[in-house]
Amino acid sequence: MRRCALIFLLSLAASPAFCAPPRPFLGEPANPGRIAAWDIVPDRNGAGLPPGRGSVREGIAIFNARCAMCHGRDGAGKPADRLTGGVGSLGTQHPLRTVASYWPYATSLFGYIRAAMPINQPRSLSANDAYALCAYILSVDGIVPKDAVLDAKTLAAVRMPNRNGFRSVWPRTR
Amino acid sequence: MARMEKLDRRNFLMAGTLGAALPVTAKAQDFLTPAMTTPAEPGAPYGVPAPSEANVQRLATPLAQVSAGTASSRTPLHKLDGIITPSGLHYERHHAGVPQIDPAKHRLLLHGLVKKPLEFSVESLLRYPRVSRLAFLECGGNSGGNAAASPPQTSVDLIHGLISCSEWTGVPLKLLFDEAGILPDAQWLVAEGGDAASMARSLPFKAVYQHGLLALFQNGERLRPEQGYPMRLFMPGWEGNLNIKWLQRLKLVKEPAFTREETSKYTQLLRDGSARQFDFIMPVKSVILMPSVGMQIKPGYLEITGLAWSGHGTIRHVEVTVDGGKHWQRATLTEPLLPQCMTRFRLEWAWDGTPVLLQSRAVDDAGNEQPSHAEWRARFAPGQGYHYNAIQSWQVDVNGQVRNIHA
Numbered sequence: 277m278r279r280c281a282l283i284f285l286l287s288l289a290a291s292p293a294f295c296a297p298p299r300p301f302l303g304e305p306a307n308p309g310r311i312a313a314w315d316i317v318p319d320r321n322g323a324g325l326p327p328g329r330g331s332v333r334e335g336i337a338i339f340n341a342r343c344a345m346c347h348g349r350d351g352a353g354k355p356a357d358r359l360t361g362g363v364g365s366l367g368t369q370h371p372l373r374t375v376a377s378y379w380p381y382a383t384s385l386f387g388y389i390r391a392a393m394p395i396n397q398p399r400s401l402s403a404n405d406a407y408a409l410c411a412y413i414l415s416v417d418g419i420v421p422k423d424a425v426l427d428a429k430t431l432a433a434v435r436m437p438n439r440n441g442f443r444s445v446w447p448r449t450r
Numbered sequence: 451m452a453r454m455e456k457l458d459r460r461n462f463l464m465a466g467t468l469g470a471a472l473p474v475t476a477k478a479q480d481f482l483t484p485a486m487t488t489p490a491e492p493g494a495p496y497g498v499p500a501p502s503e504a505n506v507q508r509l510a511t512p513l514a515q516v517s518a519g520t521a522s523s524r525t526p527l528h529k530l531d532g533i534i535t536p537s538g539l540h541y542e543r544h545h546a547g548v549p550q551i552d553p554a555k556h557r558l559l560l561h562g563l564v565k566k567p568l569e570f571s572v573e574s575l576l577r578y579p580r581v582s583r584l585a586f587l588e589c590g591g592n593s594g595g596n597a598a599a600s601p602p603q604t605s606v607d608l609i610h611g612l613i614s615c616s617e618w619t620g621v622p623l624k625l626l627f628d629e630a631g632i633l634p635d636a637q638w639l640v641a642e643g644g645d646a647a648s649m650a651r652s653l654p655f656k657a658v659y660q661h662g663l664l665a666l667f668q669n670g671e672r673l674r675p676e677q678g679y680p681m682r683l684f685m686p687g688w689e690g691n692l693n694i695k696w697l698q699r700l701k702l703v704k705e706p707a708f709t710r711e712e713t714s715k716y717t718q719l720l721r722d723g724s725a726r727q728f729d730f731i732m733p734v735k736s737v738i739l740m741p742s743v744g745m746q747i748k749p750g751y752l753e754i755t756g757l758a759w760s761g762h763g764t765i766r767h768v769e770v771t772v773d774g775g776k777h778w779q780r781a782t783l784t785e786p787l788l789p790q791c792m793t794r795f796r797l798e799w800a801w802d803g804t805p806v807l808l809q810s811r812a813v814d815d816a817g818n819e820q821p822s823h824a825e826w827r828a829r830f831a832p833g834q835g836y837h838y839n840a841i842q843s844w845q846v847d848v849n850g851q852v853r854n855i856h857a
Contacts, residue, residue: 299629300574304568304574306559310557310569311559314642314699315699315701317642317709320708366719366723366725368723369832370832373714379713380713384713387707392545395546398648441724442713442725443726445727446728446729
């Protein structure tokens, strides 16, 4: 150690790594195909959303075939989470936390559907399917119009009713 | 001898009677057990508890009938002692079942705002230097049933059993971050599991750099599948859900991803309709386990014992009251006393057969204290149970029956 310190002091150009313990450095260059296949979580501004589009009308058919058995007709819930309704209920004696009333960003809905839904067959929905499902679910409460067609740009632009309802406890969020 | 002299006449007579009642025909043979006379089989290659302890099991609770995949099972805290949870009894919560992952094919991807996107095999990660620490892991929803207006009368594991404590061993994540080279804009880290739920959470990067562990071992052996085999993220004292199991992806990003599990779930709705988000650290809490709800105690000696913990630091002291808060006594804390670790407390007591109200309250070394149930309910929306840590009250009636009450 003394020799290390001496070398370090004698030469300002000496790297401290000289004295650092050896490291394994066994990581391999990441496979771009793996990144593309795994990195499907969009951010709230829409970065990471895939190409594609889907309409409310298409969404109804997919919802009834793939989602309604758990989330109920029109997303009214049971046995799984309620997705629609409850807008404006959060500060009342009977708060109803749904996608419509509680979720701050539509991108979260898209990311979750695409990665994890339906629960019995995750990753089986196409990007178009996921856009269509978002369009339909959000149309039930009028967050998007009944004739809405969502894509990467329009989904990211959706303004959710509870967008400003969250307060970060972690000091360095925003 | 001194003790003998204290025997009163009645006890003395009884002792004499019992002595005389011993059968004169008793033979030495009568006192030999089968275990003393018959050589037994050797132990199994992987040992299991004694057959008569077979009832010490996790309490499985399917959360919905939607899919067998989303469920939890809870640690039988009241049937254990000490601070370490046996790995097979560690609580578990999964959102799409427990995947069986082939370690030879598993990869950990590290990408995003890094100089060199990297991937690591399990085999290579096992060659990295490791550290160990004892720490609790608690689900963000633990104890949440107590947030209800009517306190649950289920056994204590169903209320508080989404917490366990283990020795976790693995690679400090900063080694992998340094290897990839982190770019200055990287403020957050998205961690994602390789299960069918694609469980993903955003964590502040600096904290993960400082404290994050890539856990590979639990209580000396490789992780159990329920705990994320072959690897999980571990942040001591942080909400269970973000200790991502079956970890396969770490992405450095500028801001949180706002995934479903950090918006729809694991956020705390307040009375005014706003919600707390990114509350990562589990608050200070304590629970008396012996006695606890559903038990029936007998008059006389009883050692009150329970567990206390805090994600903010080390438990400084635990106080217990046996009279509903009129008097509080310091419980004895069993060593070791470690940060973000379960702490066992004990108090010797004798129950006189009258109704009593038992409570415990813990204080950590950051000065954090537990709220009352009423304080909790005043602050949070009805039914909001994430991070519930109010003082637990057990009511003992004249029959010794222990009930859960809000006091």
